[in-house]
Amino acid sequence: MFGRLNSPEQVFSYKLGAALTMERDTLEMLGDLEDAAQRPELKQLLREHAAETRVQIETIEQCFALLGEEVDDSPCPVTKALAAEAKATLKKTDDSLVDAVILAGALETEYHEQAVYETLAIHARARGAERVAVLLESNLHVEQGAGARVKALSQQIATTGVATTPEDGGMxxxxxxxxxxxxxxxxxxxxxxxxxxxxxxxxxxxxxxxxxxxxxQPATTSTTATTTSTATSSTTGGLVEGEELNDDALQDRTAHSDARPAVDEERPAAGI
Ligand SMILES: [Fe+2]
The missing domain is CATH 1.10.287 (Helix Hairpins)
Incomplete structure (x- = not known):
């Protein structure tokens, strides 16, 4: 944990640690939201993103390793505030309407996370930490994918009927x-x-x-349900069990991840 931040590198590491806290808080929030969600497709979406988030946490820890620094866990009050707001709103919301509240909280969180990774990747690349930048961009792409799935389901619910029926989960x-x-x-x-x-x-x-x-026209219920989400996990990053953090492992992870941008082969490889 840093005291005062006196260099760009310290600012970067502090924000990287905040991203780690952000993901840990998000993982906890996703579990709570999955419990509260009514629609099976929303539960599935949240469950899939929780799996992705676990990998993102590993990816950030690898960034610290590549930088030769200890893992930092700087505070991230934003995610805690978003979770608190979602929980408070859910508490006062009828069960039939909670999915809309959950999706709102999820999208707000995804956009914040995207901004965090965009900024970190910019600075990592600028300081020549190319491999760290690629890892951070892989996390960014995961957030963009999750955000798109949340937005699509939110639009679907908003247009076909926000409320669920007690039987909706089994429909x-x-x-x-x-x-x-x-x-x-x-x-x-x-x-x-x-x-x-x-x-x-x-x-x-x-x-x-x-x-x-x-x-x-025949009356149509306003509590229409939704079609099943076809969200697909795009889990990337993270070492498999037993895999060592070395250049080969990193190159393999980078080469085989379709969620990551292509690395510019022309660009001279940075030391990290
Ligand atoms: Fe996320």
């Missing part, structure tokens, strides 16, 4: 897709009716026709 994907399709068909029919009248009778009549169409 099959086909039934969920059917409900979602029912909503789409109803909205589509209303839009088609409005368009047809608009051609012949002007905008005012179109509005009236659309309203009439909506009134005559």
């Amino acid at each position: 099959g994907a086909a039934a969920k897709a059917g409900l979602a399709a029912g909503v789409a068909a109803t909205v589509g029919a209303a839009a088609a009716a409005a368009s047809k009248v608009a051609e012949n009778k002007g905008k005012e009549q179109a509005r009236e026709a659309a309203e009439e169409s909506l009134r005559t």
